[in-house]
Amino acid sequence: MTNQNSLPTKRASRAGNLADGVYQALRRAIIEQALAPGTKLPEDSVGESFGVSRTVVRSVLGRLTVEGLVSQQPNKRATVASPSISEGRGVFQVRRGLERTVIETLAGRLTSAQTEALRAHVAAEERAQGRDGPESIRLAGEFHTLLADMTGNELLIRYVAEVASRCSLILALYGRPHSSECAVNEHQMIIDALVRGDEATAVSIMDEHLMAVATRGLLDLKPVRERDLKDLLSDYRAAAK
Amino acid sequence: MTNQNSLPTKRASRAGNLADGVYQALRRAIIEQALAPGTKLPEDSVGESFGVSRTVVRSVLGRLTVEGLVSQQPNKRATVASPSISEGRGVFQVRRGLERTVIETLAGRLTSAQTEALRAHVAAEERAQGRDGPESIRLAGEFHTLLADMTGNELLIRYVAEVASRCSLILALYGRPHSSECAVNEHQMIIDALVRGDEATAVSIMDEHLMAVATRGLLDLKPVRERDLKDLLSDYRAAAK
DNA sequence: ATTTACGATAGTGTATACTGTTTAGTGACG
DNA sequence: CGTCACTAAACAGTATACACTATCGTAAAT
Structure with a gap:
């Protein structure tokens, strides 16, 4: 299930850091509100969306967590942060x-x-x-x-x-x-x-x-729509060169 | 080479996050200058020092990097940061x-x-x-x-x-x-x-x-002594409960 | 002797396997 | 009906395996 199999030429040039690409993409997805606050971000699903393994996703989620865009609790799924x-x-x-x-x-x-x-x-x-x-x-x-x-x-x-x-x-x-x-x-x-x-x-x-x-900004909490994660991320996958 | 083998009872209580312990310990080691700026921090060696795998060390080094205490370049060993x-x-x-x-x-x-x-x-x-x-x-x-x-x-x-x-x-x-x-x-x-x-x-x-x-602070750069990493970290291992 | 080419070694990047914990669904019991 | 217990699936925590890259020493060529 390596990405070489499914996408042989994608990153053929020179690899290095898959993580950076996914980081950028996911970050944009959150900031541009394609991913509403509270959206669940299971490591496997996100990984599938971008065609990378949990290892990579995990490091990305870590980074986004320290930046406050994602919130994580031990043994729980990460979510898009939803600050009070x-x-x-x-x-x-x-x-x-x-x-x-x-x-x-x-x-x-x-x-x-x-x-x-x-x-x-x-x-x-x-x-x-x-x-x-x-x-x-x-x-x-x-x-x-x-x-x-x-x-x-x-x-x-x-x-x-x-x-x-x-x-x-x-x-x-x-x-x-x-x-x-x-x-x-x-x-x-x-x-x-x-x-x-x-x-x-x-x-x-x-x-x-x-x-x-x-x-x-001091108003109504907006309703959180529930949609399919892979759908929402599909646009951002391309960006994770 | 699992830590159960070498230290069967160490974290018997309830695990959760090995990473946190190592993070705290390594952070202290850097701040208290047990690890001089520029000291190399290979993932394996640090892992051995604390009895954890590279996976854990890697996440810790990532955290410390965004905090500016460690510096990392792609495919190179991490080092204790040495700011200009x-x-x-x-x-x-x-x-x-x-x-x-x-x-x-x-x-x-x-x-x-x-x-x-x-x-x-x-x-x-x-x-x-x-x-x-x-x-x-x-x-x-x-x-x-x-x-x-x-x-x-x-x-x-x-x-x-x-x-x-x-x-x-x-x-x-x-x-x-x-x-x-x-x-x-x-x-x-x-x-x-x-x-x-x-x-x-x-x-x-x-x-x-x-x-x-x-x-x-505007003076002489201090000399960097070279010592064995495991030595330097031995005191901090205990802290990584 | 100095420099370059090459190979061995060390180290990072990434995927995957395994273990333990949480979550959600299902049925028994009130 | 509601709720509690139990089981299965989903998921995070961690270790390890393998591939790729850098580093360093050594020997060949100048």
């Missing part, structure tokens, strides 16, 4: 502190190339404004991780990425259906303050921005 | 932001029991002051994680614990030999400001406190 409201508040609070650090690091120190990249991103956000597909959700989150990237601080980058993805989950659970999550013009204002080198203003806009996003 | 100075600076910067959040959360909100616990801890630090054994190092770090615990914010707790342990590594690499790392009286002052509810002061003391710890 108070956990959610905690995450947002940490996020505020983290992004404050990002802003402090960046204020007045953006290269023109970086400024360029940020403006381009905001433009993309504006274009995606109308349809609230996964596209818009993803872009809004990526603005923050893009900022973090520019600090060059590895740990800061990882933490911001982590809280941002957790926030996606939280908003999926408790957010209003059509809140566009990040007001694009707030992003614009942050960029402006950063290039002006106006640290105080940039910090306070970011802070309010995040507060706003957090308080925009 | 600039990585070190990055970690300290994140830490400042994180602990700022801790202070903001706690200022003026400490229960008397919590205040009690903090004062007791500082007292313990003072007692351990003289001998700069692992005891003193551990206590100094634990003051910060103790504070974080009191926020009740799971994520914040995890992050602070993570940066604190990474900082231990960094100071081990670049710190002066006998810098007592955290001046105990600074801890005392932080507590005082917190109970007064004086958030601004508490934040700035903590900030300077961390800055001081960070700048106290």
Whole structure:
């Protein structure tokens, strides 16, 4: 039942790490809400979906667990994490502190190339404004991780990425259906303050921005639909090159 | 070569997770610098040291890698992480932001029991002051994680614990030999400001406190002694109940 | 003598087999 | 009918086997 048998050429080039591919794919599936919070993730089934063994899935689930996207209890099936409201508040609070650090690091120190990249991103956000597909959700989150990237601080980058993805989950659970999550013009204002080198203003806009996003979410728990796991994951299998 | 053969009664009670035990032990070994940065950690050898299989070791090394205490590259042996100075600076910067959040959360909100616990801890630090054994190092770090615990914010707790342990590594690499790392009286002052509810002061003391710890470390790389891995780990084996 | 090619050894990546625990389904008993 | 006990299936925890990759020493070729 090796993958060589069923898919002889799939990873023929050079293997290395199956785990990474599955990790990326599963992570996206969760963040883009193809897998609703609470969805069961038995190691065998997930493995079958991606054509890998439990060994690989296990390590992936471990990683996702420390990132808070999956929750695991001993001898129980893993599930897509389903954070409580108070956990959610905690995450947002940490996020505020983290992004404050990002802003402090960046204020007045953006290269023109970086400024360029940020403006381009905001433009993309504006274009995606109308349809609230996964596209818009993803872009809004990526603005923050893009900022973090520019600090060059590895740990800061990882933490911001982590809280941002957790926030996606939280908003999926408790957010209003059509809140566009990040007001694009707030992003614009942050960029402006950063290039002006106006640290105080940039910090306070970011802070309010995040507060706003957090308080925009305080509503109805959405119903959890039960569907077939393999169905839901089929789209993401291709991505696990 | 199962552990039942060699140690029939060791984990007779109820198993569950061997991994947790090994994780704790290995983590301590690194933080307390029994395992110097750069030390090679082959999965088999570590497994033998603790009497478990590679499977378990592998998951543990994975966890420690995401925490930054171990570094892994594909198809290469894992090693105890050996962060660069600039990585070190990055970690300290994140830490400042994180602990700022801790202070903001706690200022003026400490229960008397919590205040009690903090004062007791500082007292313990003072007692351990003289001998700069692992005891003193551990206590100094634990003051910060103790504070974080009191926020009740799971994520914040995890992050602070993570940066604190990474900082231990960094100071081990670049710190002066006998810098007592955290001046105990600074801890005392932080507590005082917190109970007064004086958030601004508490934040700035903590900030300077961390800055001081960070700048106290900027010196000679210590030589790396080469010793037998199993020797070094023998003390920690018992802890992996 | 120095460098390159090659082979042995050590080590990681992944699958699979086995064991123990949880979960869910079924029937007996209240 | 409900609920309790019991059994079978599903599932996680762990060890091990095998394939592939890196590492290092040794010998051949320059």
